[in-house]
Amino acid sequence: MTNFLVKTLANAAALAVAIWLIGDITLDEHGGTGQRALTLILVALVFGLVNVLVKPVVKLLSLPLFVLTLGLFTLVVNALMLLLTSWISGKLDLNFHVDGFWTAVLGGLIISIVSWAVNLALPDRN
Structure with missing residues (x-):
């Protein structure tokens, strides 16, 4: 449970940095800070679920492209x-x-780099 919470917080922080740095990635401008933080946490949960459920299937199906591009297809x-x-x-x-x-x-x-850095800083417990 703690590991799930840590990963969700790391995703939320990474998404927040991407929203801050890139103008074409947006989060609802309406509402207060608390509502935006809740929306960011919910988006981080969706992002985590997509990465857990969909990403492994896509990576498996596109394995030849990973090999052909020496891993750059990850982007x-x-x-x-x-x-x-x-x-x-x-x-x-x-x-x-x-x-x-x-x-x-x-x-x-940006999300990959930031979540990697945040995961290094946060404790990793199961």
Whole structure:
């Protein structure tokens, strides 16, 4: 349970940095700070579920592309997971939006780096 909470907080922090750095990744501007924080946590949960349920299947199906590109295809998969999160968040009325594929590639790169750094700093318990 603690590990799930740590990963969700890391995802929320990484998403917050991506929203802050990239103008085309947006979170609902309406509402107070508490409402935005709750929306960010909910989007982080959706992002975590997408990464746990969908990403392994996509990686398995695209294994030849990973080998062919020496792992650079990971950027494309991360971008697709971010776009899927944006789409699901829209369906859930969470007002998180990623505008375009290249924005998602840059956002996925930032999210990967920030979540890696946050996971290093936060305790890892099961």
